[in-house]
Amino acid sequence: xxxxxxxxxxxxxxxxxxxxxxxxxxxxxxxxxxxxxxxxxxxxxxxxxxxxxxxxxxxxxxxxxxxxxxxxxxxxxxxxxxxxxxxxxxxxxxxxxxxxxxxxxxxxxxxxxxxxxxxxxxxxxxxxxxxxxxxxxxxxxxxxxxxxxxxxxxxxxxxxxxxxxxxxxxxxxxxxxxxxxxxxxxxxxxxxxxxxxxxxxxxxxxxxxxxxxxxxxxxxxxxxxxxxxxxxxxxxxxxxxxxxxxxxxxxxxxxxxxxxxxxxxxxxxxxxxxxxxxxxxxxxxxxxxxxxxxxxxxxxxxxxxxxxxxxxxxxxxxxxxxxxxxxxxxxxxxxxxxxxxxxxxxxxxxxxxxxxxxxxxxxxxxxxxxxxxxxxxxxxxxxxxxxxxxxxxxxxxxxxxxxxxxxxxxxxxxxxxxxxxxxxxxxxxxxxxxxxxxxxxx
Ligand code: ATP
Ligand code: MG
Numbered sequence: 240x241x242x243x244x245x246x247x248x249x250x251x252x253x254x255x256x257x258x259x260x261x262x263x264x265x266x267x268x269x270x271x272x273x274x275x276x277x278x279x280x281x282x283x284x285x286x287x288x289x290x291x292x293x294x295x296x297x298x299x300x301x302x303x304x305x306x307x308x309x310x311x312x313x314x315x316x317x318x319x320x321x322x323x324x325x326x327x328x329x330x331x332x333x334x335x336x337x338x339x340x341x342x343x344x345x346x347x348x349x350x351x352x353x354x355x356x357x358x359x360x361x362x363x364x365x366x367x368x369x370x371x372x373x374x375x376x377x378x379x380x381x382x383x384x385x386x387x388x389x390x391x392x393x394x395x396x397x398x399x400x401x402x403x404x405x406x407x408x409x410x411x412x413x414x415x416x417x418x419x420x421x422x423x424x425x426x427x428x429x430x431x432x433x434x435x436x437x438x439x440x441x442x443x444x445x446x447x448x449x450x451x452x453x454x455x456x457x458x459x460x461x462x463x464x465x466x467x468x469x470x471x472x473x474x475x476x477x478x479x480x481x482x483x484x485x486x487x488x489x490x491x492x493x494x495x496x497x498x499x500x501x502x503x504x505x506x507x508x509x510x511x512x513x514x515x516x517x518x519x520x521x522x523x524x525x526x527x528x529x530x531x532x533x534x535x536x537x538x539x540x541x542x543x544x545x546x547x548x549x550x551x552x553x554x555x556x557x558x559x560x561x562x563x564x565x566x567x568x569x570x571x572x573x574x575x576x577x578x579x580x581x582x583x584x585x586x587x588x589x590x591x592x593x594x595x596x597x598x599x600x601x602x603x604x605x606x607x608x609x610x611x612x613x614x615x616x617x618x619x620x621x622x623x624x625x626x627x628x629x630x631x632x633x634x635x636x637x638x639x640x641x642x643x644x645x646x647x648x649x650x651x652x653x654x655x656x657x658x659x660x661x662x663x664x665x666x667x668x669x670x671x672x673x674x675x676x677x678x679x680x681x
Pocket of ligand 1: 379381388389390391392394524525526559560562563564
């Protein structure tokens with residue numbers, strides 16, 4: 240993509256309404272624009288990141304054996320009356336009437352809808368367990384939408400649902416999501432700490448919130464450093480082997496991890512005896528997994544026949560990831576005073592190519608050559624070919640945070656050299672075009 244053609248409305252000044260760094264940087268880098276309170280448009284740069292996040296989430300759900308569906312955003316109120324949540328949900332739910340005066344709603348979540356689909360389709364234990372997910376916009380009329388896409392009213396969520404014959408089966412499904420979440424956040428370059436969460440009044444429930452570490456995060460986190468040392472991507476976990484999956488979950492759930500509300504300093508010191516192993520920092524909730532038994536399958540009558548032909552109410556769980564919150568969370572975890580520092584896996588482009596003097600024939604020839612070669616090798620590149628000051632180009636490239644920069648100017652071009660900069664470390668090297676391209680796998 241050429242900067243001269245790209246729609247990238249960056250801002251020089253910090254927008255006054257943005258209280259946290261990710262919100263400021265997303266606005267300044269031209270990633271998002273507010274449409275109304277808690278409702279955002281995603282512009283090309285932001286949308287590219289959102290799609291990469293979504294794709295990583297999708298691949299890890301698929302790998303765990305969860306199947307993608309797409310349910311509508313608009314739901315019928317009748318279903319929510321069946322589950323008993325229509326009145327209970329309160330003002331967070333956006334209620335709508337259609338032209339025939341039928342009560343509809345913009346889905347804040349999809350337990351009812353997926354349970355209806357399951358109950359109308361699956362009647363026998365032979366087709367259980369099942370895990371289904373979708374990635375769809377939600378609407379929750381939050382009391383205080385704030386921090387940009389971090390807490391929006393309209394937001395994109397991956398929500399998955401599991402169906403099993405009993406608690407044991409449900410626990411196996413739960414464990415798969417637990418591991419899939421660890422992998423998902425690790426692939427986005429983050430440490431995610433699973434925290435035991437409140438499960439409400441029904442006993443026997445299981446729930447974990449996944450908190451990614453970021454100095455500017457909303458919650459205080461206390462945990463064992465073993466969480467940070469564990470390399471989940473280096474292990475080839477077989478999801479079809481329940482004890483292998485459980486082994487990973489047990490390792491994590493045996494370690495101390497609490498947010499400020501449930502933190503107990505003396506338990507922390509006892510469980511993590513070595514003070515150097517104690518991690519205290521901040522984090523952001525990005526995912527939530529929940530086993531809730533028959534809470535929805537009971538009222539919605541999602542039953543299957545067991546081996547003996549007896550009706551059995553299925554055990555369910557639900558598993559959310561805040562997909563549109565992720566780009567903001569990643570920025571909170573990865574930025575510096577000059578702007579965003581994207582991990583390669585979610586970067587909108589892998590490299591920014593800067594021509595510092597467009598009226599220099601040699602520099603422009605070299606840039607066009609590099610640009611063509613990168614495109615041929617399918618390396619995503621943003622080529623700043625505009626007639627702008629070099630300083631403004633550098634500042635903008637740092638702001639939007641692409642992992643690599645190639646800088647080409649008259650002096651280097653005369654010698655056949657390009658400067659390659661690592662956005663994260665700031666390290667710069669001068670290389671021949673071929674050597675620079677090779678470093679990016681082109
Ligand atoms: P919270 O307590 O923060 O309101 P929640 O319990 O309502 O969260 P869930 O219903 O479990 O959240 O939703 C799953 C995930 O969706 C959350 O972990 C979070 O990442 C994301 N999420 C929830 N509410 C919002 C929102 N208003 N804006 C953006 N993402 C959200
Ligand atoms: Mg909420």
